[in-house]
Amino acid sequence: MKHFKVLGSGCKKCATTADLITAKAAEMGVAVEIEKVTDMGAIMGYGVMSTPGVVLNEAVVHSGSVPTAQNVEGWIKS
Amino acid sequence: MFELFTRLADWSAYGILGLTPDTPLGEAVHFFIEDVTKIFFLLTIVIFAIGFFRSMLTPERVRKVVAGRSRAVSYPMAVGLGAVTPFCSCSSVPLFIGFLEAGIPLGVTMSFLIASPMINEVAVVVLAAAVGWKVAALYVAAGLTVGIVGGLIIEFFKLEKWVEEYVWKIRMGETGLQQGATTFKQRLDYAWGQVKEIVGRIWIYVLVGIGLGAALHGFVPQEFFLKYASADNLLAVPAAVMVGIPLYSNATGVIPIVEALMAKGVPIGTVLALMMSVAAISLPEMIILRKVLKPKLIATFTGILFVAFIGVGYLFNALLT
Numbered sequence: 368m369k370h371f372k373v374l375g376s377g378c379k380k381c382a383t384t385a386d387l388i389t390a391k392a393a394e395m396g397v398a399v400e401i402e403k404v405t406d407m408g409a410i411m412g413y414g415v416m417s418t419p420g421v422v423l424n425e426a427v428v429h430s431g432s433v434p435t436a437q438n439v440e441g442w443i444k445s
Numbered sequence: 446m447f448e449l450f451t452r453l454a455d456w457s458a459y460g461i462l463g464l465t466p467d468t469p470l471g472e473a474v475h476f477f478i479e480d481v482t483k484i485f486f487l488l489t490i491v492i493f494a495i496g497f498f499r500s501m502l503t504p505e506r507v508r509k510v511v512a513g514r515s516r517a518v519s520y521p522m523a524v525g526l527g528a529v530t531p532f533c534s535c536s537s538v539p540l541f542i543g544f545l546e547a548g549i550p551l552g553v554t555m556s557f558l559i560a561s562p563m564i565n566e567v568a569v570v571v572l573a574a575a576v577g578w579k580v581a582a583l584y585v586a587a588g589l590t591v592g593i594v595g596g597l598i599i600e601f602f603k604l605e606k607w608v609e610e611y612v613w614k615i616r617m618g619e620t621g622l623q624q625g626a627t628t629f630k631q632r633l634d635y636a637w638g639q640v641k642e643i644v645g646r647i648w649i650y651v652l653v654g655i656g657l658g659a660a661l662h663g664f665v666p667q668e669f670f671l672k673y674a675s676a677d678n679l680l681a682v683p684a685a686v687m688v689g690i691p692l693y694s695n696a697t698g699v700i701p702i703v704e705a706l707m708a709k710g711v712p713i714g715t716v717l718a719l720m721m722s723v724a725a726i727s728l729p730e731m732i733i734l735r736k737v738l739k740p741k742l743i744a745t746f747t748g749i750l751f752v753a754f755i756g757v758g759y760l761f762n763a764l765l766t
Binding site: 375376378379380381407408410411412413414415416417418430431432433435 | 503504505508532533535536538539540542543546611614615616617618619638642736
């Protein structure tokens with residue numbers, strides 16, 4: 368199962384990002400696990416300075432903005 | 446080039462709506478229509494062009510470039526890059542920690558954070574279109590200088606002790622992430638995405654700013670400003686900066702107000718001090734930075750900016766009026 372982490376200190380964009388992944392996965396019928404990471408030390412541990420960031424199976428795939436729907440689709444398919 | 450918008454406003458305010466020029470309501474509505482069309486047009490064009498041509502400038506990249514440089518280089522670099530690097534204010538905290546973790550001095554980091562909300566390339570273009578290149582250039586020069594001086598003062602007094610302790614313990618990981626648009630199509634998508642994101646974030650500030658500017662323009666008589674806000678009144682500059690502290694807006698949102706005030710004869714120093722104060726000092730930003738800075742450092746930081754903006758106001762009023 369794909370494991371997503373959304374990195375961000377609880378700003379609005381981070382919530383939007385998590386919702387987007389949840390919605391896309393449901394739409395595509397793929398089971399995913401989504402975890403919100405808000406601890407600053409953990410976020411920085413991924414080398415991410417601009418939030419929201421997205422981690423897929425422990426690899427950073429995105430940072431600095433709400434990802435596009437195509438991006439999210441790509442990750443879920445990959 | 447911008448005459449088009451004046452004519453459009455003439456046509457819709459006086460023609461379609463049937464208002465009379467030189468009446469308060471006519472002037473205010475004219476100002477509103479002209480500025481709404483002009484500013485949103487400019488915002489779209491400028492953000493799109495910058496998004497298209499600029500290679501991705503991310504905070505991560507800035508951190509790498511600034512780290513390990515001498516102060517003579519890192520201070521000017523920090524304010525310059527602070528002005529042009531896009532980042533959402535909710536990223537201030539990770540950015541702050543990431544800079545310090547890379548060994549970038551606290552003063553340089555603060556310089557970056559001071560310059561960032563105050564100056565950005567979009568606001569500079571809109572400011573130039575509203576009140577001319579000279580004023581825009583002065584604003585940029587003053588903003589960069591305040592950023593450097595603010596950082597140097599924080600460094601001089603060794604205020605690292607007022608940074609929250611946990612910040613120094615965080616270690617940053619390496620990431621191989623290199624995002625960047627390369628093909629023509631990707632660049633177009635990225636640029637358009639930037640327009641949607643930035644306009645979506647700031648339109649409300651811009652609209653409120655234009656509304657206030659239009660009200661000032663139409664309904665507040667020139668005599669009022671001549672009486673209370675002339676260069677002779679030494680209290681006008683501190684009052685402008687004070688007014689700006691609780692007000693919070695994106696830099697672009699203040700521009701219509703700047704435009705209206707300058708047209709009423711308020712001296713340039715007073716107006717620019719107001720703009721800097723509105724853009725740079727804001728409660729939401731302070732609350733975010735409270736996560737990494739102790740209250741004493743936040744107070745010091747605000748105090749430095751307060752004094753610096755008053756200085757900028759007096760200086761420009763003395764030199765240019």
